[in-house]
Amino acid sequence: MAAGSLTFRITDLRQRPVAGRLRITLDPHESAQGGARVRATFDLAGHEIFTVSDIPCHAGLGTLYTVRVLATGYKPYAFFQRIDATERNLPSEAHVRLMVNPRKVAAIVPPRYAELPAAFRRGLEQAAMVALASEDADLVGRQGAELYEALGPLRQACLLNLVAKATHPSTERLARFVRAPTVLRQDRCFAEVEPELHTLVCRSARFVSAPSLLHAPPPGFVRLDSFKSRDPHANIQVTFMRKAAADDLWADIDIDEADGLRHGFEVVRNAVVNGRTNPYLIRELLLKAEFDTLIDPKYDFVMA
Secondary structure: OEEEEEEEEEEEOOOOOOOOEEEEEEEEOOOOOOOOOEEEEEEOOOOOEEEEEEEEEOOOOOEEEEEEEEEOOEOOEEEEEEEOOOOOEOOOOOEEEEOEOHHHEEEEEOOOHHHOOHHHHHHHHOOOOOOOOHHHHHHOOOOHHHHHHHOHHHHHHHHHHHHHHHOOHHHOOHHHHEEEEEEEOOOOEEEEEOHHHHHHHHHOOOEEEOOOOOOOOOOOEEEEEEEEEOOOOOEEEEEEEEEOOOOOEEEEEEEEOOOOEEEOOEEEOOOEEOOEEOHHHHHHHHHHOOOOOOOOOOOEEEEO
């Protein structure tokens, strides 16, 4: 039987080499002629380019394969590939960018407080944290570096995700209208905001009206309306609320995975931890988003 080879590049979403073990499996498609299952295992060790050789195929038409890529700590990736009897086939996925499996993350390595943008630090230094639930109580009275360090990995990750998204052009850089956080959780942030933010998202073509029933206002506040960015995934949603007895305007700001992201053959659905959106998945969706400039929350993972 004739044979061909396949060479492609494999990195993480930041286009860096991945660590651990890599397993590549090629299975002939059920409608294909010729071929046979091929398995290859590699020690990644900082490498990016991988070649699988001696792949059996039909001498004339070639053979359609399903290629599956699995690396330690990452989500599987799969694609179709026709293998011809040539020295090197041109891959349909020349560069495979792997998403971290959020369930394999033990902790994060966040930027140090001094490394945060000045506007970010000013917001934390003006924080007026309140407890809307028992989970918020440990942050009450904290500001600045003390607040940042007290967040822990999940809440830190969520905040860094929100800042990365809210300072990106795809959201009209809405972060500039956020005065100070009041509640920080692993899946959302409540913050006091400038009235101009409401005007901005109402008029922006980058946002669309969205349901707000799942965004209940805190006691003493009246829900106004809600808007979501038009991204196909990793949308930022801003739900406005006003204090009934004053002019204070708050926003409940969160990011979700929307309708899921097709990753190879798989649709990546909402990953949850403690019953809520996992911010580690949101980081990966932000990194994978296709914009002119990368949305990078700038923290690293410590794998379990």
